[in-house]
Amino acid sequence: MTGDAHHLLPTATPVSLIGPDGHPVADPAHSLPAPGDLRRALAALITARRLNDQAYALVRQGRLAVYPSSHGQEACQVASAQVLADGDWLFPTYRDTVAVVGRGVDPVEALTLLKGDWHCGWDPYEHRVAPHATPLATQLPHAVGVAHAARMRGEPTVVMALCGDGGTSEGDFHEALNFAAVLRAPVVFLIQNNEYAISVPLARQTAAPSLAYKGIGYGIPSERVDGNDVAALLSVLGSAVARARAGEGPQLVEAHTYRMQAHTNADDATRYRTADEVEAWVMRDPLTRLSTFLDLPADDMTAMNDEAERVAAHLRDGLNRDVEPDAAQLFAHVYAAPTAQLREQEALIADELLRDGAAR
Amino acid sequence: MTGDAHHLLPTATPVSLIGPDGHPVADPAHSLPAPGDLRRALAALITARRLNDQAYALVRQGRLAVYPSSHGQEACQVASAQVLADGDWLFPTYRDTVAVVGRGVDPVEALTLLKGDWHCGWDPYEHRVAPHATPLATQLPHAVGVAHAARMRGEPTVVMALCGDGGTSEGDFHEALNFAAVLRAPVVFLIQNNEYAISVPLARQTAAPSLAYKGIGYGIPSERVDGNDVAALLSVLGSAVARARAGEGPQLVEAHTYRMQAHTNADDATRYRTADEVEAWVMRDPLTRLSTFLDLPADDMTAMNDEAERVAAHLRDGLNRDVEPDAAQLFAHVYAAPTAQLREQEALIADELLRDGAAR
Amino acid sequence: MMHEKLTMAQALNRALRDSMTEDESVVVFGEDVGPLGGVFRVTDGLSAQFGERCFDTPLAESGIVGVAVGMAMNGMRPVVEMQFDAFAYPAFEQIVSHVAKMRNRTRGKVALPMTIRIPYAGGIGGVEHHCDSSEAYYAHTPGLHVVAPSTPGDAYALLRESIASPDPVVFLEPKKLYWAKDEVALGAVSPSIGKAVIRRPGTDATLIAYGPSVPVALEAAEVADREGRSLQVVDLRSIVPFDDETVCAAVRSTGRAVVVAEASGFASVSSEIVARVTERCFHSLAAPIRRVTGFDIPYPPPKLEHLHLPGVDRVLDAVDDLQWEDS
Amino acid sequence: MMHEKLTMAQALNRALRDSMTEDESVVVFGEDVGPLGGVFRVTDGLSAQFGERCFDTPLAESGIVGVAVGMAMNGMRPVVEMQFDAFAYPAFEQIVSHVAKMRNRTRGKVALPMTIRIPYAGGIGGVEHHCDSSEAYYAHTPGLHVVAPSTPGDAYALLRESIASPDPVVFLEPKKLYWAKDEVALGAVSPSIGKAVIRRPGTDATLIAYGPSVPVALEAAEVADREGRSLQVVDLRSIVPFDDETVCAAVRSTGRAVVVAEASGFASVSSEIVARVTERCFHSLAAPIRRVTGFDIPYPPPKLEHLHLPGVDRVLDAVDDLQWEDS
Numbered sequence A, B: 001m002t003g004d005a006h007h008l009l010p011t012a013t014p015v016s017l018i019g020p021d022g023h024p025v026a027d028p029a030h031s032l033p034a035p036g037d038l039r040r041a042l043a044a045l046i047t048a049r050r051l052n053d054q055a056y057a058l059v060r061q062g063r064l065a066v067y068p069s070s071h072g073q074e075a076c077q078v079a080s081a082q083v084l085a086d087g088d089w090l091f092p093t094y095r096d097t098v099a100v101v102g103r104g105v106d107p108v109e110a111l112t113l114l115k116g117d118w119h120c121g122w123d124p125y126e127h128r129v130a131p132h133a134t135p136l137a138t139q140l141p142h143a144v145g146v147a148h149a150a151r152m153r154g155e156p157t158v159v160m161a162l163c164g165d166g167g168t169s170e171g172d173f174h175e176a177l178n179f180a181a182v183l184r185a186p187v188v189f190l191i192q193n194n195e196y197a198i199s200v201p202l203a204r205q206t207a208a209p210s211l212a213y214k215g216i217g218y219g220i221p222s223e224r225v226d227g228n229d230v231a232a233l234l235s236v237l238g239s240a241v242a243r244a245r246a247g248e249g250p251q252l253v254e255a256h257t258y259r260m261q262a263h264t265n266a267d268d269a270t271r272y273r274t275a276d277e278v279e280a281w282v283m284r285d286p287l288t289r290l291s292t293f294l295d296l297p298a299d300d301m302t303a304m305n306d307e308a309e310r311v312a313a314h315l316r317d318g319l320n321r322d323v324e325p326d327a328a329q330l331f332a333h334v335y336a337a338p339t340a341q342l343r344e345q346e347a348l349i350a351d352e353l354l355r356d357g358a359a360r
Numbered sequence C, D: 001m002m003h004e005k006l007t008m009a010q011a012l013n014r015a016l017r018d019s020m021t022e023d024e025s026v027v028v029f030g031e032d033v034g035p036l037g038g039v040f041r042v043t044d045g046l047s048a049q050f051g052e053r054c055f056d057t058p059l060a061e062s063g064i065v066g067v068a069v070g071m072a073m074n075g076m077r078p079v080v081e082m083q084f085d086a087f088a089y090p091a092f093e094q095i096v097s098h099v100a101k102m103r104n105r106t107r108g109k110v111a112l113p114m115t116i117r118i119p120y121a122g123g124i125g126g127v128e129h130h131c132d133s134s135e136a137y138y139a140h141t142p143g144l145h146v147v148a149p150s151t152p153g154d155a156y157a158l159l160r161e162s163i164a165s166p167d168p169v170v171f172l173e174p175k176k177l178y179w180a181k182d183e184v185a186l187g188a189v190s191p192s193i194g195k196a197v198i199r200r201p202g203t204d205a206t207l208i209a210y211g212p213s214v215p216v217a218l219e220a221a222e223v224a225d226r227e228g229r230s231l232q233v234v235d236l237r238s239i240v241p242f243d244d245e246t247v248c249a250a251v252r253s254t255g256r257a258v259v260v261a262e263a264s265g266f267a268s269v270s271s272e273i274v275a276r277v278t279e280r281c282f283h284s285l286a287a288p289i290r291r292v293t294g295f296d297i298p299y300p301p302p303k304l305e306h307l308h309l310p311g312v313d314r315v316l317d318a319v320d321d322l323q324w325e326d327s
Ligand SMILES: Cc1ncc(C[n+]2csc(CCOP(=O)(O)OP(=O)(O)O)c2C)c(N)n1
Pocket: A095, A134, A135, A136, A163, A164, A165, A166, A167, A168, A194, A196, A197, A198, A259, A263, D031, D059, D083, D087, D090
């Protein structure tokens, strides 16, 4: 069973279709996505960048508790949502707000957790987007389970499961890939390798030639892609989704990208990396690269920017609205029906609030 | 950093130096161990087989609670012990009694756990053999820690860490290999792929071309070896140990072998595999293969058999001796000094035993 | 309703079979649950009968539970087996951070109707890691139901109810009772999650137990009876939700109580029982509630487990200690 | 002895630094503990000062604890950091099945002198998984010591003692107290593991607390004092070993007690305190011991945590409930 093992290995360098300078790059195995798809991606990238900026501003204004920005990684997230069909599922991490929004989730709902109102703001079934997972890599086995359930019922669902470079070190990453391979579950695992896990650089995370080399150990075909090249991402992720849907089992894609901002607003990135290093990545920005390539008329760009502003304004409005904390919510969803113990505990709070009210 | 990735991959077929028929096999990269080493290995194999048989008999006689036999896998275990220097460490699983004994641990002590007297029968520092680990793969990070500590102090220690095919699916396998690679810890990971994890065949454990293909995902050089060929094992493991000792970091070796008997005496292997399948492996027996190759004079063989009998008799005697259960042992080793609570609890038992004694 | 005499292992097998027959969405998976039928044969015959609805997985407990979470999110009712108590610990993060919290996280949108079966506790001469009483870890974690049957009949009923439950259930199977045989009512079951049951009436003191300790309590009551003391035995069956009503009524009726459990006592389910019953029944108590539990030590090797496990004598000693006026 | 005014985070940093200076075998590792100095800056400057004796690891908690086990087996004294409470759960199997049991397994031959630092509990507006009070899981597991400081001084002393201890210690750092400043006695420390301390004298009732709940208890006592009720405050410091002597003497002296803790109450350390103190002080108690704990719910989101956490009012309500004759 080892004859054709090497087809499971990624190419030595990441797939790229549009270079940092905005010019197309020839690739023997992948072709440029259709112009319409690229336009859609550009619009999404512009909105995504605006969303990241807006969220950062909202943190400064105290409307968000914390925000893990995906500035610089927007191409990965836009592409991961764009290649999915309606019936597919997305499993995001905390950094994947842009991908979540890309699936159709209201950005206000997408940021509920980070605002502090509740743990998950959206209905996971509405757009088939799992709650974003905070404990690293733990969402990956869930993704496999969702895919396997669909496959058992003969549904054509594909699951896109996102994960960071740091997350690949967790045991759950390993177990999820292995289960997926053995069950031939239709999951596309996308690693956004942004070179850091908070302060820890990739070289202290792994000694592998690259993270995509992990696939062969599970029998999973693997690819490397330039994570700042949305064209390459659409192409590579698109075919991975197609293969998974066709019954070829799970696929692994490593996108090489970079986290341009600190881990979150609470992080101090100057402690562990230089401004020069960050600066070098500005040249590889996913947004400028695609817009240079597409070179759209000014009107089109204005329309896209307007749409991005509209989304940002919606986000601002939504997050500036305060949700009244509701004590009953604490007890309502622990079980399908509250236990006697929870009813007692709820009564205690109710009594306190009543007395507080009376005292006021 | 991906240029020379392929050197991390194993060969497409396992390394073999002596074929199932006892004839030498040419190999471009490995040469036969010295005759003295092979003789030592044969003696150990004979003792190992005898030990397995004796232990099984002791189970039937009720002197051992349970025994996971390594019949058929003795070559892996003999070689893994034989390639180590005195200052090295061995981290065994529950199936590795033969390897434990190969390090010099008294077989009676090696079987204390399985007799039910105590959890570990030997002093791990005496022969540098860790207590055998029951929770699968959990010993592997320990092995890395021992190796890293030695490396920090500049000691030449190498750690041999054993694991089954089933164990490779656990998260701890993944985390251990990754830590070892990033820390460049001198650990040789030896997977005894005996095709089953209790009843679960390899094909439901992994879809990888073979387990050795997991190495590249950590940046660990990997080899496949015929696990029933002690000559190949000595050569492959010997060089792996040498490379680890030379500072080249961790090494992964997958030995292809077969569990000839049921998982333990409590298992019913007829439920999940055929007699034919087992029968086919008899032809590949590690013991007959090496003895055919060496073709030693009858006297030598008699001496080896006598030695094996001596060890078996020692084991029999040791396990037939009953150790008086000592209640104080329950409380003596939970902490360096028992807490007030444990002293109270010990007093309770002491009082009960006193009253029991008085009543008798 | 049909009745059959079955061992607890057979009753559990029957519950799985009946649930799978009745509900297409029930799937069973774990290590060795396929052709082997599980190391305790609880899943015997299921893969033959139900094909890929009962399947063997790679050896990775976190993966097993995590995949079950995903399947439960997507319309299935997974029943997973952890091979032994201590081998559920690799899945601890999945259980605590996801299984227990998904419904709450999503304000009720995502339910996880899944059952985690764990052969648990000691008394079978098992080696280290095969005998842990791990119920406190789960019972302390909000969002899980935790049950432990003590009879084949309850095993059947509780497992069927657990599988049908919209909430995740940690289902603890007392290993030493797998081979205990009794009459089992098959078919439709009446709710027993959250309901304790009086196993034996008594007037002098109440023994509170669950799972493997119930037979010990019953035997102690038998012996006490011969010695002229009438002990009531309460079987919790369900640790979470806890049946305060039944337990407190029982303790109030006797004014004295002993909690019996195999797990180490410190910060355990036993502690909780003592604490909550005392809080609620303080003025009905003639003496402090006593605990007879495993010691605060790692589970001992087979040859010493008899010293560790709460036995009849130790229970009776504790009863003797309940400050009887006549003594 | 030198004294300095330090925050708890600084005191912990100082303890690490002093231990590493004094003992070559002390090593510190975990996620982001190197150049970043940890997300709470507790390891700030250590990698600069001690080189590879303080290092960042791959992101894998089971691996971190497992590697620490190996290093402790081989002559080192590892101090590992779990970044947040809920992120220690992936290491649960290593902690329960190995850290806690290695000494016992080997009849004392292999000691594991290691410290697992866990920033824990809530009150800082953290999102899910960053606020768990996980002490019960560890306290229930025999073989571990479990401590939680409530002052910078204790943080320094307890951490130095933990690192020097021949036994593994789970060291719980109340996140909300990281920035609390106080006088710290540096240098040689006197033993405080296993020793509770009376933080405030009082005669009417005893508040029993540890870690993040101690300031709440002290504030409650302050308010009660103004209302004419004298509350004694006991700070456990050490959950395991538990200081029965100090706690019971305190409760006996007042005859009434309330346990205050953030963790969910069910099968918790609070349950244990109620159970054991009641067992030992039953006839000195004028009323059942009350618990003021987190509810039996997953830790709530930031905007709701104030409703969940035991606050001064809730503590005082519980005190009011202690069946005072005059009320
Ligand atoms: C199990 C677990 N351990 C630790 C953390 C704390 N933590 C949050 S994000 C992070 C770094 C993750 O890095 P990576 O996977 O590369 O994702 P990125 O943040 O770069 O998107 C860490 C350590 C966590 N969330 N979960």
